[in-house]
Amino acid sequence: MYPVEENGGYSVVHLTGEVDLNCSPEARKVILECLRRNTPLLIDLSAVTHIDSSGIASLVEGYQVSRTLKLDFGLVGVSERAMSVLRLARLDQVFPIFASIEERLKPDPSQDV
């Protein structure tokens, strides 16, 4: 079970370890449950050692649902390795990606580079 904390009006889902074929269904479930509660969502990947495309697919689906519900959504703590997986399918240009939870929760994040 992945820990979820409330922080600055966001649900923050902390994914951990290997998010692969075995674990991505659980990640998907946690993400979709948060969105069902209608809260904006941050997904923290900083403790993820490896994410495969089933894990990425769960993020894509979560992002799609949050767009439909007009809820804010972002990824934080994306490792270089995970970035290259995102880049391969050009998803680095699709997901809102932030360096850290703190950065996203700053008063006016749009001013940050």
Place this chain on the structure above:
Amino acid sequence: MNTAEQHSLRDPVIEVDGLVACYGSRKILDDVSFDVRSGEIMVIMGGSGSGKSTLLRHMLALNRAVSGSIRVFGLEMGGVSSRELHQLRQRMGVSFQNGALFNSLNVEDNVIFPLREHTVLDDNTMRIMARMKLEVVNMAGFEKLMPAQLSGGMAKRTALARAIVMDPKLLFFDEPSAGLDPVVSADLDELILRLRDAMDVSIVVVTHELDSAFRIADRILVLDKGKVLIIGTVDEVKNSDNERVQNLLNRRSEDVIVDPDEYMQRLTDELIGL
């Protein structure tokens, strides 16, 4: 350090040691030894009938060796259980020359197929995974086409998307550029290189096409009548002073080298003797 040197420091994914393979009483592979390192692109070349496909079949555990050993991810292919083989196959992607798409399934369902076979993922997840791989191979927007509607290059790219849909750590290609025009073939090579870098996958490619081999290979293994003629980096193979290697390099791909002994054997194999 060049990439070949970097890869030589990494763990082997495939270790072939003294492999001997026969069809009936005919020896097809004779004392073949080499390894493929993690993240490496190994290209296997050789004239027609030199044993390339047979070697590929052994690496996939489709054939049994007469002697010698093949280890894939450390697992000895000779003694592998069907359960282990099943798990192993989930980590391997295969794109065969005639590894045709299922004609009755559209592009997307072709790519999803291995996921339905091997996983219990949610249908949404599988669909997104397939579409991501179709993006990777530049087949986005063609999900609903049927195989009969695809050009040769599109069919290859779809087959490639299917081969990588499970994020394999080891990928086999049989003649990826056969029948493609040079531009499409160069695109495909580019894609193979990109996949290797992003997915950190080891790739074994069997090809006739020299240009393609030189573009993508970290190392090239040349088979000649079932024996390893040379194995080395692109430069080592190009600069080899072995006459048979040079013959192979200078030959146009449409030429076929006739080996008189082998040819006679083909014509007369299994004739009833005097």
